[in-house]
Amino acid sequence: MSTNSKRKKLAYLVGPIESASDHGRGWRKELTSRLAEFDIEVIDPTSDVIICGISDVHERRRIVDSARESRAWEKLTILMDDIWKFNDRAVGESDFLIVHYPEKVSGGGTLREMQKAFDYAKPVYLVYEHDPVSINCHILHMILKRGKIFSSFDELFQFLKAEYGAS
Numbered sequence: 001m002s003t004n005s006k007r008k009k010l011a012y013l014v015g016p017i018e019s020a021s022d023h024g025r026g027w028r029k030e031l032t033s034r035l036a037e038f039d040i041e042v043i044d045p046t047s048d049v050i051i052c053g054i055s056d057v058h059e060r061r062r063i064v065d066s067a068r069e070s071r072a073w074e075k076l077t078i079l080m081d082d083i084w085k086f087n088d089r090a091v092g093e094s095d096f097l098i099v100h101y102p103e104k105v106s107g108g109g110t111l112r113e114m115q116k117a118f119d120y121a122k123p124v125y126l127v128y129e130h131d132p133v134s135i136n137c138h139i140l141h142m143i144l145k146r147g148k149i150f151s152s153f154d155e156l157f158q159f160l161k162a163e164y165g166a167s
Helices: 025-038 057-069 073-093 109-119 137-144 153-164
Strands: 009-014 040-043 096-100 124-127 148-150
Touching: 009 025, 009 073, 009 109, 025 040, 025 096, 025 153, 057 073, 073 109, 096 109, 109 124, 109 137, 124 137, 124 153, 137 148, 148 153
Parallel strands: 009 040, 009 096, 096 124, 124 148
Antiparallel strands: none
C-alpha cells in the first residue's frame, strides 16, 4: 500500500471562447480558485498557456478571427491545428472535463472536446443553466454515459465535494 497521499485530480475547463465576451476567462478564473479547495488542479486554455505561440487568449482570438475574416484559410488551418493539438492533449491529460455552456449547446471546439473525452472514457460534468431536454440526444449520451449535468456551479460543487472530498 502506498504511503503517498491521494493524487490530485486534474480538470480541463471547457466552454465557449470564440463566442464569449471575455473569451471565457471569467468563469474559469473563478472556478480555478474554488476547485483548489478540493485539491483539483486545472487546465485552463484562457490562462497564460502558449497556444499558436501566443499566451494571451484575447490576442490569440484576434489573430484567429483576422485569419478567418480575411479568408486566409491556410493560416487559419495552421492556427486551428495548434489549438486542436492543445485541446487533444488537455483532454488526454485530464481526469475529467468541467464544461460550462451558458447558451444553447451548439457546434465548435467545446463539442469536439466533449467527443474526445467520450472517446477517452473521461467524465464530462456539464454546467448548463437551461433545460437539458433541449440538448441533442447524441450530446446527452456523451455527457451522461460517464458524467453529469448540473444546473449551477453550486450544484457542481456539491457533487465534487461528495465525489472527491475536501482537502
